[in-house]
Amino acid sequence: MATLATVRQVAPARAAGRWTYGLEPREIADGVYLLRGKDEHLSVENGGNIANITFMTTGDGVVLFDTGPSRIYGEELKAAIARVTDEPVARIIVSHAHPDHYLGSQVFEDLPIESLPVVRDVIADIGDLFTDNMYRLVDVWMRGTRTVAPNKAITPGREKIGGRNLEFIALGGHSHGDLVIYDHGQQLLLAADLVFMDRAPTTPHADLAVWHESLNTLQALPLSTVVPGHGPVTEGAQAIEQTRAYLTWLETTLRTAAEQGLSEAEAIALPIDAPFDQLAVVEEEFVRSISHLYGDLALEALDPVN
């Protein structure tokens, strides 16, 4: 007879009748806090908590970079911020238009939600499709979550907020528009999904040439600490180099396959070369990336007929 003991325990946790992610901010630099996501795919097991969400105190209020995958996450995020600082949330900034990064935004709606204009537009146009997809993949954790698009265009450039010398840099390549935050005083980079560490980069809206240019821009900065969108924090540019190496390997491998006439289904069966075989979820992301990239590469290998 099946009992509750045989029901799969859903992590993070269902404690005292509430769904909870158990968010514990970790201070990674002076006044800079990280909520580290799991290096997995979106699932009901992880509640969609797969992205790194960061916030920083400034003396003049908290700057929050991204808001997580769901309303429940947003509520816990708000409470977690209040546990570590008395500073109110002053700025909410969305890095890019991927739903694991911004679907906690409704909890902060009394403040402007800032992003690059293209990010605002994408979320306003097709955000509901992304939200539907999150409901399908992440299930009950999404309860009560609705699409809230950014409503204020952020001005790229340097800005002094409280005691911090920040720079908002508008880049792209991972997606339609990718914003990063660089702290000049701490030489600390919040890179969002332009940079992945020990976790395979994702390419659903990628332009690889632009992505490489963005990585070059980032690597030119003096870097003590890099916070990737997914994966552990690194000192120095290691994470940028790893992302660049993977994207180069990916494009070269697929281009070579296309030039040999491999069909898309055959390309999926290609092995993942070391050291990239060690990246979290690389087998799944490689197959996804083929869906995103191989059509164009395969066409480039053919000649016009008529």
Place this chain on the structure above:
Amino acid sequence: MIRAAVVAAAMSLLVNPLAAATADPLNSGNWDWVRGFLFEDAETVFDERVVVKAPKFAEDNMNVPFVVDARGLDDVQKIVVFADSNPILRVLSMEPVKAEPFIAASLKMQQGGPVRAAALTPDGVWHVGGVFVDAAGGGCTEPASVHAQDDWMDHLGEMHAKTWLQDDGSQRATIRAYHPMDTGLADGIPAFFIERLDIKDADGEVLAHIEPAEPVAQHPSMTVLVRPEEGSAHLTIDGRDTEANLLQGQTPLDWDLAS
């Protein structure tokens, strides 16, 4: 007595390879219906020599790549590719006249389910292989994305192709055509798809005869392994769609393995 009969029947299932070969390895609920619809009274048997490869999860349900390789069977007359859970079952058929029993292409999937291929041998038996593909829904009832462009008709039927000489002397050939491959199931858009694509040698002899159907993906790319006569200068592509538009052209053959 009855118990012994039940045990005997169960044992016969275990030892009878044909019985085992007719049990659907993908456990699809409607296999019997699909089998009857496509193959009627012909004998079908599940056969690992018909290898179908496709992704486990369809990232894009309007473009799910697959490859069918039945080279483990002798003298394949015809291959039929089909998807159990699609409203239109048949994806494409192919006769490997002077070609390997091998074809790669992409399909649209209305929901997750089996993607299968059946290879017909001269004894009239269909050998069936397949894999399960998980997919989000709607691939057959959404409009093809070309309809969002004003000038798509200008490019209709444009083709790209190339050939690659293989170690075994066959020629790998990929043909890609610009075509919406409308299923007719999207609101207001009638069915409109490439229904025949013949790959011929320079003398006009058919090497591979392909009959795509509605579920083939937009801008279809098809890869085959054909066997034209050595030294043949080019392949001729001769196809047409359901509005009788012709898709015709040539793609050169290279016989120098070193190049």
